Amino acid sequence: GNAARRKRVRATLMFEVAVAILxxxxxAYVTGLFDRAERATVDARFTLRxxxxxxxxxxxxxxxxxxxxELGVQWPxxxxxxxxxxxxxxxxxxxxxxxxxxxxxxxxPREDTALIEAxxxxxxxVVLAATEVDEQGGTSxxxxxxxxxxxxxxxxxxLLPSDSGGVIRRIPHTLEKLETLAVxxxxxxxxxxxxxxxxxxxxxxxxxAGPPGTLTTVSFxxxxxxxxxxxxxxxxxxxxxxxxxxxxxxxxxxTSGESLMSGAEIQASxxxxxxxxxxxxxxxxxxxxxxxxxxxxxxxxxxxxxRPLLALAVAAAAAAV
Numbered sequence: 001g002n003a004a005r006r007k008r009v010r011a012t013l014m015f016e017v018a019v020a021i022l023x024x025x026x027x028a029y030v031t032g033l034f035d036r037a038e039r040a041t042v043d044a045r046f047t048l049r050x051x052x053x054x055x056x057x058x059x060x061x062x063x064x065x066x067x068x069x070e071l072g073v074q075w076p077x078x079x080x081x082x083x084x085x086x087x088x089x090x091x092x093x094x095x096x097x098x099x100x101x102x103x104x105x106x107x108x109p110r111e112d113t114a115l116i117e118a119x120x121x122x123x124x125x126v127v128l129a130a131t132e133v134d135e136q137g138g139t140s141x142x143x144x145x146x147x148x149x150x151x152x153x154x155x156x157x158x159l160l161p162s163d164s165g166g167v168i169r170r171i172p173h174t175l176e177k178l179e180t181l182a183v184x185x186x187x188x189x190x191x192x193x194x195x196x197x198x199x200x201x202x203x204x205x206x207x208x209a210g211p212p213g214t215l216t217t218v219s220f221x222x223x224x225x226x227x228x229x230x231x232x233x234x235x236x237x238x239x240x241x242x243x244x245x246x247x248x249x250x251x252x253x254x255t256s257g258e259s260l261m262s263g264a265e266i267q268a269s270x271x272x273x274x275x276x277x278x279x280x281x282x283x284x285x286x287x288x289x290x291x292x293x294x295x296x297x298x299x300x301x302x303x304x305x306x307r308p309l310l311a312l313a314v315a316a317a318a319a320a321v
Contacts, residue, residue, distance in 0.1 A: 001121075007161075013220075036163075038203065042205070048263075052209040053209070055112045057235075057275050058236055058272045058294055059217070059236050060218070060239050060240075061217075061223050061287050063240075063243060064266075065077075066219070066222075068244060069156075069221075079112055079114055079115035080111050082103075082115050084118075084223075087118050088224070089240075093234035094237065096182075096188040096234075097126045097127070097237070097240065097242075098267060100104055100129045100240060101241060102130060103115065103128060104132065105275075116147075116151060124152040124153070125188060126188075129181055130158060131158055131159055133157060133177065135169075137176060137279045154155040155184070156185065157178040158181045161268055162251070166251070167254065170203030170206060171206050171273065177202040179194075182270035182271045182274055183274060199280055204274075204282070205278070207278075209263070211255050211257060212262065213270075216232075237271050243262030245250065249263035250262050251266060298314060302303075
């Protein structure tokens with residue numbers, strides 16, 4: 001009768017509307033229109049999870065305000081100070097040293113020599129930061145990759161790509177044909193390659209343990225003077241880098257809130273994430289699209305089986321999901 005015909009017409013209209021909406025939503029998803037909102041939910045999920053214990057596989061050596069107060073030396077520091085840190089950390093048993101300071105320009109010859117010799121004494125445990133990379137992935141650290149190979153060191157790309165909005169959430173495997181600092185340090189520490197296929201195109205999510213200051217940290221000056229607990233670095237990866245705001249290597253991350261996290265702590269968080277086999281994974285895109293379609297069909301299906309008000313309530317619930 002008329003009631004059945006009206007019901008069929010309503011169902012047909014609902015399906016047509018659903019198909020149109022699904023097309024619009026799917027196109028918006030594929031083109032990245034939802035990315036900013038999705039990244040905001042990532043930050044919210046870190047907040048809901050709460051702060052975790054500091055991972056035991058990394059230690060940050062921070063060039064912080066304490067360091068400047070105790071050393072009384074202007075930046076950039078004489079390279080012999082960096083040499084002392086490398087010697088101290090390696091002697092204490094570090095599995096690797098990721099040095100998030102770029103050494104590309106010559107300084108005083110004896111200072112340059114002191115640092116190069118310390119890196120060589122580390123017997124292949126040091127990865128040095130590079131932010132300027134040529135078309136082949138080569139660097140000018142210590143004058144070039146030939147020098148690095150001769151002293152048993154390697155370079156890693158220390159750039160930290162950020163999402164729109166300037167927030168750092170991911171770490172790539174390789175940038176500009178050079179493995180990132182975190183990936184290279186992990187390979188040095190474990191003696192095994194890090195599988196590039198484990199990293200999505202946009203990079204792997206960094207599993208931040210908490211807000212800035214969560215990771216085990218010791219001031220650079222304390223390491224220079226040997227004022228740290230023996231065994232602090234044993235079996236761990238030491239990440240050395242700037243944390244003083246005046247050095248302008250602080251950034252917004254998923255867990256920083258209104259504060260900023262130092263580049264060294266971000267690199268250490270990335271290292272720990274890679275060592276733990278990238279525990280945070282995105283849902284595969286085909287599954288995302290399947291869920292969009294499934295939820296989009298809820299409203300028309302409900303309109304066929306349920307009364308209008310109840311169908312409307314179900315549709316609203318599906319939209320919220």
